[in-house]
Amino acid sequence: MFTNVEHIGIAVRDLATSNDLFSLLLNSQPYKAEEVASEGVMTSFFQVNQTKIELLAATRPDSPIATYLEKRGEGIHHLAFEVDDIRAEMERLKAAGFTLLNDVPKRGADNKLVCFLHPKTANGVLVELCQTIKQETL
Numbered sequence: 001m002f003t004n005v006e007h008i009g010i011a012v013r014d015l016a017t018s019n020d021l022f023s024l025l026l027n028s029q030p031y032k033a034e035e036v037a038s039e040g041v042m043t044s045f046f047q048v049n050q051t052k053i054e055l056l057a058a059t060r061p062d063s064p065i066a067t068y069l070e071k072r073g074e075g076i077h078h079l080a081f082e083v084d085d086i087r088a089e090m091e092r093l094k095a096a097g098f099t100l101l102n103d104v105p106k107r108g109a110d111n112k113l114v115c116f117l118h119p120k121t122a123n124g125v126l127v128e129l130c131q132t133i134k135q136e137t138l
């Protein structure tokens, strides 16, 4: 089940500059910065009630964020939903015709297991599924 818009991912060229901008916009400070080396990204998170803003900067040229910035510039990169059972949702969505970009849940930022759906199968939106990793499953 989809339970929440977990975060909105925003591709940015420079994390420090965008941290300042979003701190001003949201009148709050980021609550964490976390590198996800497997994705070639450095993230910075702001909490906005139940939802988060995830700023994403590339840490290497072959990162999906670097490619995105080259082609489309800064802006909203993806929409992430909290799900209660990521494997069940991946099976359901695959059977429903969505293209999964990873067949097995992978480690994301902020203590999540994640899976991405190809934007071509989701109305042009890059969708990310997120399931919080509970202590007992570590």
Ligand SMILES: CC[C@H](C(=O)O)C(=O)SCCNC(=O)CCNC(=O)[C@H](O)C(C)(C)COP(=O)(O)OP(=O)(O)OC[C@H]1O[C@@H](n2cnc3c(N)ncnc32)[C@H](O)[C@@H]1OP(=O)(O)O
Binding pocket: 009, 036, 039, 041, 043, 054, 056, 064, 065, 067, 068, 071, 076, 077, 078, 080, 101, 107, 108, 109, 110, 112, 114, 116, 118, 119, 120, 124, 125, 126, 128
């Ligand atoms: C997991 C850590 C963290 C977290 O929350 O925990 C993150 O969120 S990390 C975020 C970065 N990682 C990813 O985005 C992984 C999934 N992304 C990918 O596999 C690729 O970026 C992919 C397949 C979405 C696009 O790859 P690429 O840009 O090399 O392919 P194309 O340029 O050929 O694009 C194909 C087609 O899709 C359109 N496109 C690309 N990116 C996006 C996007 N973010 N939103 C919407 N549409 C997108 C692109 O324009 C092409 O369409 P076309 O009409 O053919 O031009």
Ligand SMILES: [Co+2]
Binding pocket: 007, 009, 054, 078, 080, 128
């Ligand atoms: Co994300």
